[in-house]
Amino acid sequence: MTANLTNNFEVFAPRLVSQDEIFTSGHRACQGCGPATALRQIGKAIGRELIVCNATGCMEIVASPYPFSAWEVPWIHVAFENTAAIASGVAAGIEVLRRKGKFYTNHEKITVLGIGGDGGTMDIGLQALSGALERGHDFLYICYDNEAYMNTGIQRSSGTPFGASTTTSPSGKASFGQKTNKKNFAEICIAHDIPYVATASVSHPSDLMAKVKKGAEVKGPAVLHVFAPCPTGWRCGSELTIRLARMAVETGIFPLYEYENHEYRLNVDIDELRDIREYADCFEKRPYMESQGRFRHLKNEDEILATIQSEVRERYMRLRAKCANVSGGRR
Amino acid sequence: MHDDVRRRIGIEVSLGHAEAVKLCNVDAIAAYPITPQTHIVEHLSELCADGEIDAAYVPVESEHSAMSACIGMSATGCRTFTATSSQGLALMHEVLFIASGMRFPIVMTVVNRALSAPLNIWGDQSDIMANRDIGWIQLFGNNGQECYDLTPMCFKIAEDHRVLLPTILNIDGFTVSHVVEPIETLTREDVDGFLPPYEPVLRLDVDKPAMFGAVGHPDVYTEVKKVLDDTLIASRTVIDEVFEEFGQRFGRTYKAVEEYRTEDADTIVFTIGGTIGEIAHVSVDALRAEGHKVGQVLLRVWRPFPYDDIRRVLDGRKCVVVYDRALSFGGPGGPVASEIRAAMYGRPGAPPIHSIVAALGGRDIRWRHIVDQVKQAQIRALEGPFPPYEMVGVRQ
Numbered sequence: 001m002t003a004n005l006t007n008n009f010e011v012f013a014p015r016l017v018s019q020d021e022i023f024t025s026g027h028r029a030c031q032g033c034g035p036a037t038a039l040r041q042i043g044k045a046i047g048r049e050l051i052v053c054n055a056t057g058c059m060e061i062v063a064s065p066y067p068f069s070a071w072e073v074p075w076i077h078v079a080f081e082n083t084a085a086i087a088s089g090v091a092a093g094i095e096v097l098r099r100k101g102k103f104y105t106n107h108e109k110i111t112v113l114g115i116g117g118d119g120g121t122m123d124i125g126l127q128a129l130s131g132a133l134e135r136g137h138d139f140l141y142i143c144y145d146n147e148a149y150m151n152t153g154i155q156r157s158s159g160t161p162f163g164a165s166t167t168t169s170p171s172g173k174a175s176f177g178q179k180t181n182k183k184n185f186a187e188i189c190i191a192h193d194i195p196y197v198a199t200a201s202v203s204h205p206s207d208l209m210a211k212v213k214k215g216a217e218v219k220g221p222a223v224l225h226v227f228a229p230c231p232t233g234w235r236c237g238s239e240l241t242i243r244l245a246r247m248a249v250e251t252g253i254f255p256l257y258e259y260e261n262h263e264y265r266l267n268v269d270i271d272e273l274r275d276i277r278e279y280a281d282c283f284e285k286r287p288y289m290e291s292q293g294r295f296r297h298l299k300n301e302d303e304i305l306a307t308i309q310s311e312v313r314e315r316y317m318r319l320r321a322k323c324a325n326v327s328g329g330r331r
Numbered sequence: 332m333h334d335d336v337r338r339r340i341g342i343e344v345s346l347g348h349a350e351a352v353k354l355c356n357v358d359a360i361a362a363y364p365i366t367p368q369t370h371i372v373e374h375l376s377e378l379c380a381d382g383e384i385d386a387a388y389v390p391v392e393s394e395h396s397a398m399s400a401c402i403g404m405s406a407t408g409c410r411t412f413t414a415t416s417s418q419g420l421a422l423m424h425e426v427l428f429i430a431s432g433m434r435f436p437i438v439m440t441v442v443n444r445a446l447s448a449p450l451n452i453w454g455d456q457s458d459i460m461a462n463r464d465i466g467w468i469q470l471f472g473n474n475g476q477e478c479y480d481l482t483p484m485c486f487k488i489a490e491d492h493r494v495l496l497p498t499i500l501n502i503d504g505f506t507v508s509h510v511v512e513p514i515e516t517l518t519r520e521d522v523d524g525f526l527p528p529y530e531p532v533l534r535l536d537v538d539k540p541a542m543f544g545a546v547g548h549p550d551v552y553t554e555v556k557k558v559l560d561d562t563l564i565a566s567r568t569v570i571d572e573v574f575e576e577f578g579q580r581f582g583r584t585y586k587a588v589e590e591y592r593t594e595d596a597d598t599i600v601f602t603i604g605g606t607i608g609e610i611a612h613v614s615v616d617a618l619r620a621e622g623h624k625v626g627q628v629l630l631r632v633w634r635p636f637p638y639d640d641i642r643r644v645l646d647g648r649k650c651v652v653v654y655d656r657a658l659s660f661g662g663p664g665g666p667v668a669s670e671i672r673a674a675m676y677g678r679p680g681a682p683p684i685h686s687i688v689a690a691l692g693g694r695d696i697r698w699r700h701i702v703d704q705v706k707q708a709q710i711r712a713l714e715g716p717f718p719p720y721e722m723v724g725v726r727q
Contacts, residue, residue: 066545078399079399082399086399089402092387092389092400093408096385127392135390
């Protein structure tokens with residue numbers, strides 16, 4: 001297995017990671033929260049010259065119960081579906097006020113960041129995001145993907161994977177859970193042909209922070225799709241967050257790649273994809289699917305598991321074939 | 332258009348209004364086209380494209396995003412404008428509450444139009460009446476001159492630090508917005524002297540971080556809403572001040588409740604918006620010529636609702652006929668009439684209030700119709716029966 005995390009690993013070695021906490025402790029996230037971990041990494045990567053536009057969702061709720069705030073930077077929340085439009089407005093506002101000499105500060109670079117969960121991004125927020133990407137505003141949009149509407153109690157979203165049991169795609173006598181495949185969000189963004197699109201995972205913080213930094217620095221719109229497990233919604237141990245996120249990368253369920261200058265690049269190329277059923281983690285000794293209660297009902301559903309497994313591999317191979325930095329044909 | 336001298340020009344009201352927006356030195360516009368608002372945003376686009384307005388023009392993908400982008404721009408400290416109509420306003424509905432809750436002084440023109448279904452692009456006031464309770468200041472411009480003059484006034488009211496509320500200027504679709512009228516223009520110097528630059532109290536500032544739109548738990552939500560309502564009600568003082576100052580500077584004085592030939596009138600024709608408002612002038616003149624003591628009251632400020640003025644002008648009358656271009660389905664008839672009834676309820680000697688719903692979806696209403704309807708209402712006021720409301724001009 002080769003793990004080509006970043007081109008320049010030294011620069012983002014853990015010892016060089018900023019000690020400054022932009023997303024501070026004391027917020028209301030659950031134990032082992034993947035998205036909160038992601039926000040902490042994102043804050044460290046960008047720093048304090050940052051304006052956050054947050055969609056309604058768990059990361060908004062846990063960070064902002066008035067009069068408390070977990071963010072040490074200016075932050076705005078308006079509604080669920082319009083975060084990319086808000087970020088458009090903020091980016092356009094900064095640009096015009098700078099041009100007219102009416103901007104309040106001389107900071108050269110202020111990153112406008114839109115943040116939404118998978119529901120607020122891939123479902124209800126997709127139209128606003130598409131419009132904003134098309135118009136080319138200078139902002140970074142980050143979708144933290146915990147694969148369901150976790151804030152409201154674990155309902156399915158278009159980021160929910162095939163077979164997962166949620167409160168609105170429950171498994172039952174006549175159903176095995178979620179019946180459709182996870183929406184390929186990164187591809188939708190890539191189809192807008194914007195300067196930078198990447199996937200990242202809380203399990204690969206150096207890679208994630210490098211991508212956040214790149215997305216913030218690139219001129220024009222950038223999108224990051226961040227995999228961030230939710231122990232509450234996934235019904236798994238809260239100590240498994242990072243481990244499951246890593247498994248998702250190593251099984252090919254959530255590959256880490258970038259789209260830049262019209263080219264795909266695979267950041268972590270797995271020679272031998274782990275099997276979603278057979279992968280034995282060194283502590284839990286349990287495979288990816290089995291460690292999560294949302295897939296519990298599939299334990300003896302060999303046919304469904306085989307379908308999921310072959311889909312995962314096929315999607316990974318299709319992606320791999322598009323990537324310029326890997327030689328074609330390898331498994 | 333030359334902005335250095337005051338002139339009297341013939342111009343379509345939408346374009347004249349856009350010219351007034353130009354003089355207000357807006358920083359940011361986000362809009363989505365919808366009939367009959369289109370001429371406004373088209374002309375603003377042209378003015379931006381020609382460099383006559385130095386503003387961010389963000390052509391968004393929906394009205395929901397238009398208002399959202401406006402909030403984003405206003406949050407950075409921009410003087411912000413948008414315009415919409417009908418379905419567009421309905422699509423914005425959710426975000427309108429948030430704009431007022433977060434106290435962003437965005438100015439929006441609503442060119443009033445009917446709501447679907449059936450699909451109808453023509454004028455009535457169903458759109459704004461469905462957005463009555465959004466916490467915005469809501470004014471009505473009845474003709475080209477009023478729409479032009481009210482434009483800088485809207486910004487001045489909205490941005491006053493005692494107010495900081497978003498403000499809607501309503502214009503009747505087509506029958507006002509698309510009519511070529513004579514408009515006396517203001518100069519750039521006039522507007523610069525009248526309207527100071529926007530100074531936000533708070534904005535998205537990396538040097539002074541603040542939270543906008545935090546979660547309001549049950550222990551604070553009520554207080555925030557109460558402050559919003561108190562501020563909206565108190566904005567009336569600022570509205571009156573701005574109307575007064577405008578009158579002193581430019582000679583055209585505006586009032587929250589305007590009166591026409593009401594001095595000795597026993598019957599009042601109560602109107603909101605330009606279409607019926609302007610026609611009713613003619614009807615009142617005709618009724619007066621026949622010896623009827625009829626006057627007209629025009630409501631300019633819809634929110635905050637001017638209770639005291641309305642009571643003052645309606646107390647002691649014998650009959651009030653309220654014209655609405657919208658219907659509160661399964662409810663009290665016309666929404667304006669409902670508010671007037673609420674204002675007059677329990678007052679000793681309160682006049683009977685007759686609610687007439689007319690001119691929906693662009694249906695014509697003529698001055699003769701109003702004359703007949705007022706006469707009918709006068710008889711009913713004396714003899715009854717008095718229906719909750721009457722929808723006039725319905726084919727049987």
